[in-house]
Each structure stands twice: as C-alpha cells, then as structure tokens.
Amino acid sequence: MAEKKWMPRWFYQLASPRWCYQITGKLLPIFAVAALILLVGGTAWALIYAPADYQQGNSFRIIYIHVPSAILAQSCYMMMAVAGAIGLIWKMKVADMVAKACAPIGASIAILALATGAIWGKPTWGAWWVWDARLTSMLILLFLYLGVIALNSAIESEQTAAQATAVLALVGLVNIPIIKYSVDWWNTLHQPATFTLTERPAMAMEMWLPLLVMVIGFYCFFAVVMMLRLRNEIIQRERRSSWVRELISG
Amino acid sequence: MSFETFAEFIDMGGHGLYVWLSYAIALVVIVLNIVNPLMQKRQIFTEQARRLRREKQAS
Amino acid sequence: MTNHPAEKIAVRDLKVDGPFWGALKRDLLLSYRRKSDLINPLIFFLMVATLFPLGVSPDSVFLAEVAPGVVWVAALLATLLSMDSLFRSDFEDGTLEQLLLSPQPLFMVVLAKVLAHWMLTGLPLTLMAPLLGVMLFLPADGMSGLVLSLLLGTPTLSLVGAIGAALTVGLRKGGVLISLLVLPLYIPVLIFGTASIQAALTGLPVGGYMAILGAMLALGLIMAPLAISAALRISVSG
Numbered sequence: 001m002a003e004k005k006w007m008p009r010w011f012y013q014l015a016s017p018r019w020c021y022q023i024t025g026k027l028l029p030i031f032a033v034a035a036l037i038l039l040v041g042g043t044a045w046a047l048i049y050a051p052a053d054y055q056q057g058n059s060f061r062i063i064y065i066h067v068p069s070a071i072l073a074q075s076c077y078m079m080m081a082v083a084g085a086i087g088l089i090w091k092m093k094v095a096d097m098v099a100k101a102c103a104p105i106g107a108s109i110a111i112l113a114l115a116t117g118a119i120w121g122k123p124t125w126g127a128w129w130v131w132d133a134r135l136t137s138m139l140i141l142l143f144l145y146l147g148v149i150a151l152n153s154a155i156e157s158e159q160t161a162a163q164a165t166a167v168l169a170l171v172g173l174v175n176i177p178i179i180k181y182s183v184d185w186w187n188t189l190h191q192p193a194t195f196t197l198t199e200r201p202a203m204a205m206e207m208w209l210p211l212l213v214m215v216i217g218f219y220c221f222f223a224v225v226m227m228l229r230l231r232n233e234i235i236q237r238e239r240r241s242s243w244v245r246e247l248i249s250g
Numbered sequence: 251m252s253f254e255t256f257a258e259f260i261d262m263g264g265h266g267l268y269v270w271l272s273y274a275i276a277l278v279v280i281v282l283n284i285v286n287p288l289m290q291k292r293q294i295f296t297e298q299a300r301r302l303r304r305e306k307q308a309s
Numbered sequence: 310m311t312n313h314p315a316e317k318i319a320v321r322d323l324k325v326d327g328p329f330w331g332a333l334k335r336d337l338l339l340s341y342r343r344k345s346d347l348i349n350p351l352i353f354f355l356m357v358a359t360l361f362p363l364g365v366s367p368d369s370v371f372l373a374e375v376a377p378g379v380v381w382v383a384a385l386l387a388t389l390l391s392m393d394s395l396f397r398s399d400f401e402d403g404t405l406e407q408l409l410l411s412p413q414p415l416f417m418v419v420l421a422k423v424l425a426h427w428m429l430t431g432l433p434l435t436l437m438a439p440l441l442g443v444m445l446f447l448p449a450d451g452m453s454g455l456v457l458s459l460l461l462g463t464p465t466l467s468l469v470g471a472i473g474a475a476l477t478v479g480l481r482k483g484g485v486l487i488s489l490l491v492l493p494l495y496i497p498v499l500i501f502g503t504a505s506i507q508a509a510l511t512g513l514p515v516g517g518y519m520a521i522l523g524a525m526l527a528l529g530l531i532m533a534p535l536a537i538s539a540a541l542r543i544s545v546s547g
Binding site for chain 2: 039043047048049050051052057058059061065066069109111116119120122221224225228232235236244245248
Binding site: 088140143144146147150151154155160163164167168170171172174175178179181182183185186189 | 469472476477479480486490494496497500501504525532536540543546
C-alpha cells in the first residue's frame with residue numbers, strides 16, 4: 001500500500017543510511033576546504049588586519065573566537081533537538097545518528113565559548129569568572145549537553161537511547177528560552193548593568209566582516225565534524241549490511 | 251595592518267597572554283574535534299575488517 | 310505514540326471513579342503504607358538547612374541574607390531525592406506496563422501520579438519551610454513569600470523531575486543521572502522562587518514573581534505530562 005508522500009524526495013533519501021554515507025562522502029571535502037579557508041583567513045584577518053577596540057584594546061580580538069563558538073553551541077543544541085524530534089516522529093535512523101553526533105561537538109564548543117569568555121573577562125572585568133548573564137546561560141547550556149550525553153551513554157539499547165535523549169533534548173529546547181530569560185533577569189537584579197562582552201552599540205564594518213567570516217567558518221567546521229561522526233555512526237550501525245561489508249573488505 | 255612590528259603583534263598591547271591563550275584553546279578544541287572521529291573511524295574499520303576475516307575463516 | 314482514540318481526554322476521566330482519581334488514591338494509599346518514604350525527604354530538608362550555619366557561619370545577619378536561597382536549594386534537593394522512586398516500584402512489579410497498555414489516557418494517570426508525589430513531598434516541604442525560615446533568621450516579612458513561592462514552585466519541580474524519573478526508570482543507576490538531567494531545568498524556578506522572597510523582604514510587591522511561578526506551573530501542567538508519557542513508553546518498551 002503506497003502511502004501518500006508529502007515530503008520532498010530528498011527527505012526520504014536522507015532516511016537511507018547508505019545514500020547518506022555516499023552524499024556526505026561527496027560533501028565532506030567541499031566543507032573541509034571551505035572551513036579551512038574561512039577559519040585560517042578569518043583568523044589572520046581578525047588578528048592582523050582588524051582594528052583594535054578603542055575601549056578594550058587588543059583583547060577585543062577574542063570576540064572572533066568567543067562569539068562564533070557561542071552561536072554555534074546554541075545552534076548545535078537546536079539541531080540536536082530537531083533531529084531528535086524527526087527521529088521520534090518518522091522513526092528515521094539517520095536523524096537519530098545526527099542527534100547523537102551533535103551532543104559531543106556542541107559540548108566541546110560550549111566549553112570553548114566558556115573558556116574564551118572567562119579569558120576575555122580577565123582583562124575586561126579583572127576577574128576570570130564573572131556571573132555575567134550570557135556566560136551563565138552558556139554554562140547551563142553545557143550542563144544540558146552533559147545531561148544528554150550522560151543519558152545517551154547510560155542506556156544500552158541504541159534505539160531506546162536515541163529516543164530517550166530526543167525527549168530530553170526537546171524538553172531542554174522548550175526550557176532554553178525560559179532559562180535564558182530568567183538568567184538575564186536574575187543578572188540585572190544582582191548587578192547593575194555593567195560592560196557586557198558582546199553587546200556593542202554598533203560594530204564598525206572592518207570589525208564585523210571578519211566576525212562574519214569566522215561565524216561561517218565555524219559552521220563549516222561543524223558540518224565537517226558532524227559528517228565525520230555521522231559516517232562513523234552509519235558504519236557502526238550498518239556493519240551487518242552487505243554494502244558496509246564490501247566497503248570494509250574492498 | 252594594525253601592528254607595526256612583529257613584537258607588537260605578539261604583545262597585543264599588553265593583552266598577548268589572553269588573546270593567544272584564547273586562540274590556542276580554540277585550535278586545540280578544533281583539532282581534537284577533527285582527530286577524534288578520524289581515530290574512531292580507523293578503529294571501526296580495523297575492527298570490522300577483523301570480524302569479516304574471522305567470519306570468512308569460520309565458513 | 311499512536312493516536313489511539315482512547316488517548317483523547319474526556320470529562321469522564323475527571324470523574325471521581327475515573328482514572329485520575331483512581332491513580333491518585335492508589336498512590337496516596339501506597340505511600341501511606343510506607344511511611345519512611347514520606348518522612349525521609351523532610352528529614353533531608355531539615356539536615357541540609359542545618360549544614361549551612363554549621364558550614365559557613367551562625368551569624369544571624371548573614372543567615373538572614375542567604376536564608377531564601379538555602380531554603381529553596383534544600384527544597385529542590387529534597388524533591389530531587391524523592392524523584393527516583395516515583396515510577397520505580399511500579400516499573401519493578403509490572404504495574405507501569407499495565408498502565409501503559411490500559412485504555413485509560415496516560416496523560417491523566419501521569420498527572421495524578423505527579424500530584425500524589427507533590428502532595429507527599431512538595432506540600433509537606435512547603436508547610437515545614439517556615440520552621441527552617443525561623444532557624445535561619447528569615448525576617449517575618451519574608452515568611453509569606455517563602456510559603457507562597459514554594460507552594461507555586463514545588464509542583465513545577467515535581468513535574469519536571471518526573472520527566473527525568475521517567476527517562477531513567479529502566480536504568481539500574483538512575484539516582485545520580487536524574488540530578489544531572491533535571492537540575493539545569495530547575496534553575497528558572499529557583500531564580501524566581503528566591504527572588505520573590507527577597508522582594509517580599511524588601512517590601513516590594515511579590516505579585517509579579519508569583520505570576521511568573523504560576524505561569525511556569527501552568528506550562529509544566531500542560532507540557533510535562535506529555536513528555537513524561539512519551540518517556541515512560543520509551544523506557545518501558547526499551
């Protein structure tokens with residue numbers, strides 16, 4: 001009995017691990033080259049050519065790592081939750097694998113955002129850690145990631161683990177705006193609005209452009225790591241299928 | 251160019267430690283993220299190849 | 310998560326002999342027979358609050374300042390501690406499986422179980438909180454804020470904690486994992502709970518905070534049972 005297909009063709013193709021393995025094999029080099037060019041070029045631009053900030057001097061150059069990693073850590077959580085939801089609703093194995101691959105990347109990027117934020121805090125605020133609203137939200141986001149990773153590794157059955165983490169990620173996704181709002185509000189209650197890290201009235205074009213390059217570079221980097229992990233996961237789970245046998249022995 | 255000399259570039263107006271530490275941590279995180287799945291891939295492939303050989307011998 | 314016709318919630322489910330009251334009565338009766346489970350979180354609550362003066366300082370000015378936070382954190386941890394047992398005994402004796410297979414809407418049964426849990430932990434904690442407030446030199450102005458914020462906040466804690474309990478019910482070492490999953494989600498309740506007490510202490514109106522705590526409870530009442538039911542189906546079938 002043919003069900004009515006109401007999603008585009010590629011959506012169904014994505015459900016096939018083999019098709020996914022092949023397409024990521026083609027996309028991987030493109031994104032790898034793009035990430036390399038953007039990140040190396042962006043770093044050079046950020047470190048050498050971008051002007052120093054008139055208030056913070058050269059410590060401002062940390063923004064080119066801090067902001068892209070903070071954005072990426074949040075997007076990665078979103079992607080994990082959405083992929084988990086697709087896996088729950090359409091029982092799509094590949095979506096489960098994508099969700100599983102997102103968690104460790106997101107956690108490491110959140111750690112990077114926190115570390116650079118703390119390092120930036122030292123010359124700006126005179127302390128390694130300040131309970132700034134954004135840093136605190138990022139710390140909680142890291143906790144959410146760690147919870148997802150812990151739950152995933154605690155459940156032995158792959159399918160159950162994927163479904164349970166998807167539910168947890170979705171609950172977290174609903175909670176993120178609430179957490180963000182409450183932390184922002186808590187922060188303004190406890191300390192008068194001081195100099196914040198990233199809220200700037202208007203960024204000069206020569207500062208903003210390298211930041212954009214770095215953000216896109218970080219996304220490309222994420223795509224590369226994502227695909228590497230996804231391919232591993234596909235091979236691992238499809239190891240009994242004939243095409244993986246051929247791939248390994250051939 | 252924001253810097254006149256190389257020494258100035260390293261010093262970053264007195265904030266050299268913070269800037270370079272941030273970029274070093276970023277480099278470490280990026281490299282680890284790339285290396286980890288590659289190592290995992292090699293491990294999976296050798297493991298599966300061994301399993302295939304064993305199955306072939308058994309049959 | 311098939312769209313079974315029986316999943317639809319009807320008015321008859323809320324009747325006194327319906328699944329909601331049945332589950333509620335059963336859970337209350339069961340825990341009445343195991344009184345230690347009822348008392349342990351309360352003792353824990355008291356002990357945590359005792360540790361702070363011992364660990365930091367018995368100075369009354371200092372204690373009065375940290376009292377809202379200490380009482381709230383202690384209540385949060387006590388709720389968390391009791392969370393692990395919410396579905397565990399039902400899971401072990403197979404009742405949970407029967408509940409999932411029964412034609413009754415799981416939403417209502419889960420809601421009843423969480424309500425029973427709150428009546429046996431959150432409510433006693435709320436009633437006991439003024440005692441801790443007195444021990445920590447919380448000024449009398451803050452007492453009403455303390456009780457009211459706990460009254461509105463602890464049901465949300467039970468609802469969110471139940472999601473964690475449902476996700477980990479099939480695992481042998483669920484206890485620590487639940488805290489890891491649930492504690493980050495408790496942060497908004499903690500922030501607004503303590504803030505409302507502080508507002509009450511400084512004479513500011515507490516209505517806004519209570520409204521936010523109430524809004525979080527309303528959201529939790531609608532969303533959490535869905536997540537709990539989904540999590541239970543996953544945990545039990547896996």
